[in-house]
Amino acid sequence: MAAAAVLTLAGCGGGSDAGGGGGEAPLTLPGVDDYLNAPCPEVGTKPATDKEFTYWSMWTEDEPQGKVLSKAIRCFQDKTGVKVNVQWLGRKLLTQNVAPSLNTDTVPDLFDQDISQVRAAVVAAGGTQSVEDVLDYKVGEGDKTVRDVVPASFYDMPQAKQDDGALFSVPYEILGNAWWYNKDLFPDLKPPQTMDDLFALFDKAKADGMAAIAQDGDINFYNAYFFTQIAARYVGPGGLSEAAQDKTGQAWKTEPGFAKAAALVERMGDGGYFIDGWDASKFPQVQQRWADGEAAFLFVGSWGPSETREYLNKQGGDKGISYGSFQFPTPSDAPHKIVEQLPIGFSVTKKAAHPEAAKAFIAYVLNKDILSGIPAVADNLTPRPDLAVPDSLKDVKAALEDDSAERAIFMDGLDGLAAGKWVDNVFYPLNNDLLKGNISAQQFIDGLAAKQAEFWKAAG
């Protein structure tokens, strides 16, 4: 039971393994100790006056990202003499700690989370300040600035900006998502180019006596990925979010792309591709079944390998998975090639007492020798293209750095709309029904339009 609770808590939104172990096929990740014992790099831009700052962290101290940031804090204190008052609060810090503090004078100077959550919980309440200036801070590698080492595609997007257009988040970890498979089971697999290719892969898996898709159906937003991924290819980045804010709900009907996307999801639901029991499961049971080889494909974020590797590790086996992944193909009649990402970054509060030190720390974390801990220790991706990544994440990294694709953020940010009430009341119930084959694509679109009109009317 305890193990189940821990696994559940690992959740997503940057979930990761327990550190120590983990790694490629042989279940070990080299370089953890090397990283933690390596000497501290120099600080590029030092704070001139601040002698301390407060950081509220989305991680816990003993998880891999916590270890990486602990080292960053230790090094920053050593090199600058600035004291970092850190509180390891965990994933729910925005709604449980940061947002409630905004009306008081006890705010943290620095905090972190993915941009969708920061935007919904803190930016919407006007609680952040611009971190645009951090882009010109030096990272401690000669004259290189943040702007020089982080490509604009990871931060220059409307969802990372305040209403006044200023940046509120500087990313240090990037989540991507993908269809995952085990290369040992599918050595000759070629990433599908069309939706028909994708369905052919599913059909082949079924013919081989395997379930096609493993899906933890009790997590609503995992279920939402299919429709939002495909629909974004029809309507482009921001299109879903715009439709969701239409007070009449008619936008779902007037844009034919949504119906087409829904039809493809209906095809997934009706095809019997999902593993038996996916709709009566408890996360992370179904992704574990995928790891055990009961299903061919798993669609989750870039945390997939680290979570399943942790599971296999605990099972005591000696064989890991040779992780391969590919992106959703672009439907032949869809105009947008999309890659979804979700940056996790640092933000500085509007009322921060020590913004200068907090901003200097942000730049310092982006130093190559500090940031390399994110892939090396935490098995996750960073916004720096020059850092090596584990084999399991190479396909996702390539997808994220593909210049021919347009960037969208996970679910087009729908999960933060109306503080999450929109997805809970309008989208998730209908989407779950569509995926389970309880309703048709047309009923789904009609339902969205009707429920959404009701929803915005009630919201006033």
Next chain:
Amino acid sequence: MAASPQTSRPAPVTSPEADVTSAAGAHLVRKKRLFWPFLLPAIGLYVLFMVVPTVATVVLGFTSWQGAGDTPEFNGVGNFTELFASDAFLYSFLNTLLYIFVAGVGTFLLAFLFTMVLREMRGGKLVRAILFFPNIVAPVALGMFFSIIMIYRPNRQGLVNYLLESIGVDAVKFLAPENVTWVVIGCLIWASAGFYITILMAAVDRIPPYLYEDADIAGATPWQKFRNVTLPLTWDVIGVAGVLWTIGAIKIFELVFVLAGPGTYSPPIESWTLGLYVFDRSFGTAGSPEYGMACAAAVMMIALVSVLVVALRRLMRRETIQF
């Protein structure tokens, strides 16, 4: 001692009776003097921690408020119109009623059944103690436990489905959203029956055994004994137990949260209860907390519990039977 002075004194000024009343009077005066000093701390604490928060909840239910530091803004009945237009709230309300009534009927039927059996059973006290055990366990742990044994996973089933399959019955998707409410009801009955059995048995133990002996001689069946002896003589206790159940059931939260959802995120709205709704608006939003809405929903809980308790008391009102 009021009696000793009279014997020593030849001419008592007061009669013994008068002396006794004056002593009692003095006692009464002292008692009166101590009345407020003893009562005030309790009243003070009760007002501070019960009355004031309740009144504040009702007042805040008519405002939009994000929590400490934010100034509550009066918005009339806006919260309540939003509540009643929201699917999440309607599901919460209906599910709560379902838990109160269906699980309540189930729990009390089970409890009555046991009171019929346990009274005459050897080792009844031990069985009673064992039946009480689920009450000691935190509902969160119970929820985790049930979600593990009710797992549907072909080839590696949870305990319940394993047993079902081993007797040739098809495994059931217990945790599917359309089934989970019934699973929770089952768990609730299992977990709370012991508590009500304990209360009812305490009442049954007070019934003089000769009434049952008399019934035995008359050839009464267990059902007749229950109907004509146990039920009438424990009626007022059943009424109180019913009120306790209603108050407890209206707050159901943890079991649903961990059984119906992944445990980290709120479960689908179809399975929500009022308790979950209040939690979600306070701590589960993706944005700023909506304490005003949470208070409005809490007011609905207070209203619901008041109506149900008053109705139940009226329904259960009988003349107490002396025995």
